[in-house]
């Protein structure tokens with residue numbers, strides 16, 4: 337157990353996410369009603385940033401500085417310019433993506449969220465993900481389960497449905513994304529993996545293929561929907577710590593498995609922990625809660641699925 341007052345930190349983070357959500361909604365209205373192009377192509381024409389990404393991060397950073405002046409802060413807009421991974425110390429560190437799903441944001445596709453994670457002693461211990469367009473709030477703290485509050489309703493424990501068995505990939509609804517590297521090589525590699533999951537005439541688990549693939553364009557929202565049980569698996573390569581910090585806690589507290597899918601980082605072992613290796617692994621897989629996931633048998637099933645998945649995509 338950490339010495340942090342997680343209940344108080346959660347209350348603070350939720351109210352911060354709501355305040356940031358207001359700004360995101362206003363920004364969306366402004367962007368969609370403006371005839372001017374307010375979108376900046378960071379690295380290429382698909383890696384977008386707007387003044388709202390920066391304004392929301394600034395707001396969140398200021399609020400945190402005031403309430404928790406000794407805590408460290410890692411945010412996408414302040415960090416990604418350096419191009420290198422942030423280094424986490426043992427100190428409490430807020431790890432924030434001010435707008436996850438910026439492409440959705442500029443198109444008015446309602447899956448953009450703010451993601452607020454708290455890292456302590458290199459473990460993710462608190463996660464808040466808020467979608468201001470749908471008014472869906474996801475949150476979790478270590479040891480207290482994961483929760484969803486929809487549009488001012490009362491908190492519902494995740495997963496939303498009793499956890500069904502997930503015996504193999506063939507029963508799965510799988511979330512994947514296209515990433516921001518649109519070089520022919522990178523896109524071909526993703527497309528090859530996707531087609532293996534979708535079937536590709538090859539066999540996934542005895543002649544079947546995954547039920548289908550989905551791309552909703554927000555890493556954090558994908559993790560939240562895996563925790564809910566609405567998606568079975570989310571697989572991503574190239575994510576940064578601010579994409580995953582909140583999702584780690586929400587998925588794990590719901591009874592799902594969150595891991596780096598780069599098994600070489602763990603000597604081939606699927607550990608399911610939330611150490612800094614998971615935070616900075618760049619390749620991720622999340623698996624929804626499955627029946628008796630808290631028991632050894634359920635954990636074994638989840639680990640087997642990760643292995644099966646990794647073998648299928650390559």
Ligand code: 2AM
Pocket residue numbers: 412433435436437438439513514515516517553554555556572573574575579
């Ligand atoms: P962003 O909107 O904060 O940039 C879109 O596919 C999702 O992937 C978004 O959550 C997006 O975050 C995130 N993302 C951005 N760049 C990425 C990359 N290089 N690899 C993987 N995911 C990325």
Ligand code: CA
Pocket residue numbers: 384385412438
């Ligand atoms: Ca971005």
Ligand code: CA
Pocket residue numbers: 433435436437555578579
């Ligand atoms: Ca992001």
Ligand code: CA
Pocket residue numbers: 389412433434435436437438
């Ligand atoms: Ca972002």
